[in-house]
Amino acid sequence: MKLYLVRHADAMARGTWSGEDSLRPLSPRGERQARGLVRMFSAVPLARIYSASSLRCRETVEGLAATRGLAVGTDPVFDRSGAAEEILDLIGADTRGPVLFCAERSLIEDLLVMLGVGEQDPAPPRCRKASVWRVERRRGRVVRADYLPPPREQTPTGGPSSRWAVLDLGSTSFSLVVVDMDAREGWRRVLRERVMLGLGAHVSSGRRIPVEDLERAGLAARRLRAEADSVGCRNLLPVGTAIFRDAENGSELIARVEEALGQPLRLLSGSEEAELAYSAIRSRLEIGKERLFALDLGGGSLEFAIGAGSGAERTVSLPLGVTRLHAEFVSGDRLSEDEEQAIRLRVREVVADCLESFGGPHQGHHLAGAGGTLRSLARLMSGRGKASSHLGLDRSILARNELEGIVDRMRSGASWVGPGIPRRRVALLPVGAIVLSTLLSTLEREALTVCDWGLREGVLLEALSRKGGAGT
Template sequence: MRLGVLDVGSNTVHLLLLDAHAGAHPIPAFSHKVELHLSQLTDEQGAIVPSGIERLCYVVAHALRVAEDKGAEEMLAFATSAVREAANGDEVLAKVREETGVELEVLPGPDEAKLTFLAVRRWFGWSAGRLLVLDIGGGSLEIAVGLDELPDVMESLPLGASRLTHDRLKGDPPGPEELRELRRYVRHEIAKGVSRVARVGRPDRVVITSKTFRQLARIAGAAPSAQGLYAPRSLRARDLTEWVPRLAQMSTAQRAGLPGVSEGRAAQLLAGAVVADAAFDLFNVEVADLCPWALREGVILRRLDTLVS
């Protein structure tokens, strides 16, 4: 069957269509995405502005038509931190439902971590042992660790790359004090959960997911996307440490010229690197493997698990 998953994130509204059935791995069939940057379309009270709601409804309606045109039998639609934390989140959900007929499921932060962990576990298998999974989204950082298909510890922290850039980095490039304050804040937030993760036991493998980590791995020398889904890719802590000050001296336009960095994500790459560097340091990570599956695939896998073979 062809399933669609619509991910309304802080940066992007992403429709992914997969051909899947119980007992088989999902095969990507079509991808459609729009960079909406919903988390930045807010007022001083944290409510998504009317123009942002209108734009979201248009994008969701278009994605629904695309899914129908491509033969999707079912569409799973969800929203993450941008809608979850909006002061008018319920109003946004009601308007999307009224205008498009799409019922967005708002995923709590721990559920994001859990579903991403599920996708990573299925990708790497049981032989990977205890996994520590890190995912930097637009609005939040998800952390999960465990030995089974579901994690023993799940954390969701307000450390998304888009959120931090919008709230804490005003200069282009930012000044040294701005960067220092960001670094201090990020490390303080991550440090709160270090003991909970440590109590579970040292991971056998550290895995990273998300666009931010893919871009950081790419500029540090990982294989480009042209080499395919199965090319092994990783990111080393020492490369991150070297790249943070380099990114801090670049303007957004200069970062957009780096390999694998899209123009729409270039502004937030520095904040993402600060979060990644802090997480690697505080969790004593020397190297992490990049997983091509993440939250969207986790949502699909959860749905497939409910099907009868």
């Protein structure tokens, strides 16, 4: 008989799901992978389809089952730890034709070992989400075992559309976004992946990135490049930010990442970071001719840009990134009052010196910001029922008093994990709230707009304009 062992497709991240883990559904990417499995098995005459009971496993194969007029079979044993032999007896009892079974990675690995193909190590990338092991048995013995990678996501063909990716190599994380881009229609997001690294912590503590973290960065870049390749993307735009500029051994980091990617990266200056973020924020908010004061708060730096048109008139980059400040000032798991005041003093001093030469006053400017920390703070507040914080999918409002409240609660030991907030970013949120509330106080503002577009979208807009259009 032929047995197909399928690891479930990509699901919503645990950090973004507040319900029971067994009810965590597929992500948009997982839904595409599930549709890809329908194509992959189009010529396979499946007799039965089985699945573990978790929603992500069932959703992976329900579409495939529907095209065959089959019910998805479940059994309590499919969720029992250490039951690989019993499961094989159950799903292998059907001799009418090929059988498919979908489950978590750990169970797929146990079944492979039980079948005697454990020497074909299914560790990543040999057991990726939505991947398949095809096992053929005769008289109880395995005669063939093949690994089938996840179904390739279809890339649009024809016309001016093409698939592009931006790899934002930041001080807190390496982030990938893949889009289908059209010079007339703009873009549609295909994939988003992130690896939290926290490299910016080393800029303040000795200024050298340790060898083990250089290796982690190279592995992360290689993994994200593979993710882009897996969805048919060949146009990769990697950009390096503050950590590459400021680390004493930044050239070593560049070499590691470029080797992993197989191509050069574009090292952005602080001014370029500010200009790209300004372009994205202005395009997204559609504020007409209103003057804009844009800020981009990252892990290693804080950028300002002001202007009234499509291009920024003035830009500046400041060493006030949240990962950098956290490493320099926060010594334990809980932020102390002395540490808070030290961060506020640093921000006031640096920002005051900057604004003196940056021009002003800025009260007439629309104040808006971008960056992962700002978006996480906005999600946190909207998840807490703060109606004033949420304006829609593309923007939110963060008020100074809300930011102060976040600092007070987190300093007291409260743990806030909101929907869509990576758990490893949570420790940085009070530092981000301190930076922003101090900045608002210095600018004599009560709130700022948080935009969901930032540096990555600025890079895409730049690439799109070079393709001959001005779409958004």
